[in-house]
Amino acid sequence: MSxxxxxxxxxxxxQTNFVTSRGTVRAVDGVSLELHERSVLALLGESGSGKTxxxxxxxxxxPDPGKVVGGHVWFDGKDLLGLNPESMRLLRGSGIAxxxxxxxxxxxxxxxxxxxxxxVLLLHRVADxxxxxxxxxxxxxxxxxxxxxxxxxxxxxxxxSGGLLQRVMIAMALSAKPEVLIADEPTTSLDVTIQSxxxxxxxxxQRTRGMSMLFITHDIQVARQVADEVAIMYGGHIVExxxxxxxxxxxxxxxTQALLACVPRATDGSARLNTxxxxxxxxxxxxxxxxFAPRCPYVQERCLPEVxxxxxxxxxxxxCVLYEEQR
Amino acid sequence: MNGDGQQPIVSASNLxxxxxxxxxxxxxxxxxxxxxxxxxxxxETLGLVGESGSGKSxxxxxLLRLLEPDTGSIVFEGSNLTRMSSWRLRxxxxxxxxxxxxxxSALNPRMRVHQIIGFNLSAxxxxxxxxxxxxxxxLKLVGLDRDILGRYPHQLSGGQAQRVGIARALVSSPxxxxxxxxxxxxxxxxQAEILNLFGDLQERLNLACLFISHNLQVVRHVxxxxxxxxxxxxxxxxxxxxxxxxxxxxxTRLLLSAIPTGARSSDIAGARATRQxxxxxxxxxxxETDLREVRPxxxxxxxxxxxxxxxxxxxxxx
Numbered sequence: 282m283s284x285x286x287x288x289x290x291x292x293x294x295x296q297t298n299f300v301t302s303r304g305t306v307r308a309v310d311g312v313s314l315e316l317h318e319r320s321v322l323a324l325l326g327e328s329g330s331g332k333t334x335x336x337x338x339x340x341x342x343x344p345d346p347g348k349v350v351g352g353h354v355w356f357d358g359k360d361l362l363g364l365n366p367e368s369m370r371l372l373r374g375s376g377i378a379x380x381x382x383x384x385x386x387x388x389x390x391x392x393x394x395x396x397x398x399x400x401v402l403l404l405h406r407v408a409d410x411x412x413x414x415x416x417x418x419x420x421x422x423x424x425x426x427x428x429x430x431x432x433x434x435x436x437x438x439x440x441x442s443g444g445l446l447q448r449v450m451i452a453m454a455l456s457a458k459p460e461v462l463i464a465d466e467p468t469t470s471l472d473v474t475i476q477s478x479x480x481x482x483x484x485x486x487q488r489t490r491g492m493s494m495l496f497i498t499h500d501i502q503v504a505r506q507v508a509d510e511v512a513i514m515y516g517g518h519i520v521e522x523x524x525x526x527x528x529x530x531x532x533x534x535x536x537t538q539a540l541l542a543c544v545p546r547a548t549d550g551s552a553r554l555n556t557x558x559x560x561x562x563x564x565x566x567x568x569x570x571x572x573f574a575p576r577c578p579y580v581q582e583r584c585l586p587e588v589x590x591x592x593x594x595x596x597x598x599x600x601c602v603l604y605e606e607q608r
Numbered sequence: 609m610n611g612d613g614q615q616p617i618v619s620a621s622n623l624x625x626x627x628x629x630x631x632x633x634x635x636x637x638x639x640x641x642x643x644x645x646x647x648x649x650x651x652e653t654l655g656l657v658g659e660s661g662s663g664k665s666x667x668x669x670x671l672l673r674l675l676e677p678d679t680g681s682i683v684f685e686g687s688n689l690t691r692m693s694s695w696r697l698r699x700x701x702x703x704x705x706x707x708x709x710x711x712x713s714a715l716n717p718r719m720r721v722h723q724i725i726g727f728n729l730s731a732x733x734x735x736x737x738x739x740x741x742x743x744x745x746x747l748k749l750v751g752l753d754r755d756i757l758g759r760y761p762h763q764l765s766g767g768q769a770q771r772v773g774i775a776r777a778l779v780s781s782p783x784x785x786x787x788x789x790x791x792x793x794x795x796x797x798x799q800a801e802i803l804n805l806f807g808d809l810q811e812r813l814n815l816a817c818l819f820i821s822h823n824l825q826v827v828r829h830v831x832x833x834x835x836x837x838x839x840x841x842x843x844x845x846x847x848x849x850x851x852x853x854x855x856x857x858x859x860t861r862l863l864l865s866a867i868p869t870g871a872r873s874s875d876i877a878g879a880r881a882t883r884q885x886x887x888x889x890x891x892x893x894x895x896e897t898d899l900r901e902v903r904p905x906x907x908x909x910x911x912x913x914x915x916x917x918x919x920x921x922x923x924x925x926x
Contacts, residue, residue, distance in 0.1 A: 327795040327796060327797065328766075328795055472659035472660055472822065473659070473822065473824070473863060473866040473867060474659065474862055474863065474866040474883070476866065476868070477865075477866040477868065477879075477883065478883075480868070481879070481880055499795065499796065500868070501796070502867075502868035503868050505868070506868045539797070540796060540797060543796050543797045543799070543800035544796065544800075544825075545800075545803065545825045545826055545828070545829040553804055553807065554800040554803055554804055554829070555800065556797060556800045556801045556804065557797040557800075560765060561765055561766075561767070561795065561797070561798065
């Protein structure tokens with residue numbers, strides 16, 4: 282454990298590339314972030330922004346042909362990127378655990394929930410016998426508010442609803458008492474009423490267990506609801522980062538401003554929505570300078586030659602030349 | 609009949625559709641659509657909301673007779689679709705079209721954009737020149753450049769692909785359009801573009817549109833009237849403002865209360881209690897009842913409601 286409100290997880294200058302026959306895609310391009318103790322950081326971005334790859338890079342689970350090619354991930358005094366595979370394997374689950382978007386794809390369809398939970402509990406030595414694992418599983422399922430844990434343990438994944446499976450995944454992720462939970466779009470495949478239940482559950486577990494959470498999402502309202510801090514990603518970069526209500530109520534970066542303006546307002550109906558000019562980024566042909574420059578209403582010549590620095594502005598970090606004078 | 613008095617383009621009565629339960633499960637058949645009456649008027653967008661499994665996509669497909677209903681009738685522009693021969697139905701197809709959720713899987717990967725859009729003109733038997741002119745016209749309508757015509761679907765961005773899907777649906781000048789979750793596969797900034805496009809098209813083409821979505825904010829943005837579907841039945845139907853500002857059915861209120869409002873979750877317990885109360889209310893509902901109009905243009909399937917007590921406006925913000 283680190284000092285109160287210190288960073289539990291610190292990512293420095295993370296670089297993840299995908300080398301393909303049609304060129305190199307820089308999926309994560311110099312991402313730095315700190316996850317503070319007992320707090321929730323939402324990583325917010327559209328598809329292809331690099332938010333999921335950031336999460337997977339931290340866990341060292343980037344799929345081929347992707348590779349983490351630079352940077353550091355500091356956790357518990359160690360750089361995870363330098364850890365040997367066996368230590369990393371044990372750290373997944375006990376130090377940092379992850380919950381994914383589609384629980385049905387992440388569970389083995391041919392095994393019962395009991396067998397799959399037991400595997401994790403035995404691996405991390407939380408339980409040393411099948412019977413102990415079963416008792417521990419029931420406790421865990423109760424903790425994630427599953428009302429008939431015995432019945433769920435006997436089931437196979439296809440017999441359970443998406444919401445229930447996501448609860449099982451959360452129980453599994455919590456089984457070895459991780460300090461950090463990375464939740465990658467955990468409610469995206471769920472219906473709204475189930476989504477709200479799972480969000481409530483994650484928020485209360487984070488609080489009661491004193492965990493830190495990296496919450497990856499494309500949904501601004503969800504981010505606003507769960508997060509203490511947000512980091513906005515675009516084209517592999519973090520473009521803005523700071524306290525959630527400040528960034529989402531008074532966005533500074535032109536991309537954040539444009540994205541927030543696209544949200545259909547619940548209050549007025551038929552008004553036209555704002556859109557972002559231009560085309561979404563082609564990751565194979567990234568602009569040299571600011572990634573948002575081709576679509577930005579405030580673009581200037583100095584945006585083009587090189588990527589702007591992340592500047593400190595009013596207690597947050599913004600990657601935009603507009604704020605160079607205001608430092 | 610409620611609404612603005614326009615002649616309905618399509619109307620359905622007492623539609624039912626059952627699907628057999630998965631093989632070997634021993635369960636009863638699933639009543640996907642269970643006695644639905646609905647109409648869509650010219651120039652009107654009817655939003656159809658509900659959760660997965662509520663039967664909204666099935667209803668959309670039944671209205672186009674892409675699925676055969678078990679019982680019930682569908683009248684499209686004055687003719688009864690349910691009793692129509694497949695030959696006559698095909699002649700009507702250009703006038704009733706659909707836009708799908710995932711544009712990539714809905715477009716033939718081996719056809720170029722001009723072929724995809726032009727294909728829906730086959731029935732019109734146009735000459736090559738006229739055909740190309742019509743494709744160009746509709747392309748402009750959906751806001752695409754001509755240089756896209758020679759591309760294959762995989763060379764398009766998500767927003768472009770969905771515009772092609774919409775162009776294909778509109779090229780044959782339909783009067784009725786079913787849009788089945790047309791935004792769900794798209795990013796937020798692209799969603800906004802497509803949503804604006806739907807607004808423009810609605811105004812310009814005077815379509816009757818059934819807009820199916822699980823996203824209540826999106827539906828609030830596009831729809832004139834809203835139908836809420838739950839377990840195969842329509843449980844609430846009314847003008848957009850009536851449904852969103854004065855929801856009567858517990859299911860509608862549950863859906864609205866579950867929208868992430870962005871409020872910081874300090875009041876988790878309160879919100880959760882509200883939802884739990886609504887769920888209990890939903891469970892305790894008596895036998896299924898038919899929709900009945902409780903005030904002009906607002907119907908609900910409840911046997912008893914306390915309409916006399918004034919209800920707080922905007923329960924959604926509760």
